[in-house]
Amino acid sequence: MLPHDPPLTTATEHVLLVTNAHWVRYVPSTIISMFLLLMGIFFLSLTSTIVLLPGAATTIYILGAALILLAYHKFFHMYFSERMRTIIITDKRVIYLHTRLYMAAHEHEIPLRRIHDVSVERIGFITYLLNCGFICFEAPIGPEESVKRCIPFVPHPDRVGELIVGLLPAATDRAIMSGE
């Protein structure tokens, strides 16, 4: 669903955007898994070529097999975890869901009425090339203190940022009207 699509209505709030994080989130773990896999294959290939130290062959074989298993499970664990990373924008809040299977489950919820500043951050050439970035929110937690929270791997961050900025005055007005 894109920002220009008609909003979906529920009794309390309108969902304006539901998107998965950018596919670039898969890349770092995939590179690590590939490296482990290559190391494992290298050790397994050593097993058949070792002639001088036959006693070491079993140890190297076990090491190679363990590395291949580790790479394989690490890749799929990452994939099944990362595909749950979701960004939801409603007219009242921004919700960011992120899960790491059997390790962590995060659900960040940022009410729009508490957001004072929205910034889009892109770091590096790759983020410009792939059109992804961070969206950061600044919210006051005291008279002179504020906290900054960021959502990583946002696809089309400029468009998403504009959508949130466009919602800010409306959210503040609604909060004033309802006395929140």
Place this chain on the structure above:
Amino acid sequence: MSLELALLSAVALSSLVFAVAIVIESRRSERVRHAFLRSLGAPITIMLHGWILRIVYLIGSLALAVLFTILPYVLRILSLSDAPA
């Protein structure tokens, strides 16, 4: 040597159990996410490739477990057949 290889077989088979656990947990997380999206009234798209990759993951885990259990014995037989009489 046989003890070490038995240990490796145990690791390979337990990795298969790990794969089943990951698939179950992944499905459970997806259902929780869908329920949350449904409660907001957001659209839910069921991705076929998610199921395909789950099946691929399970078949691959089984293949690796079998491979790493059998391969040492195959290598040993091959090395024995290569040995000079």
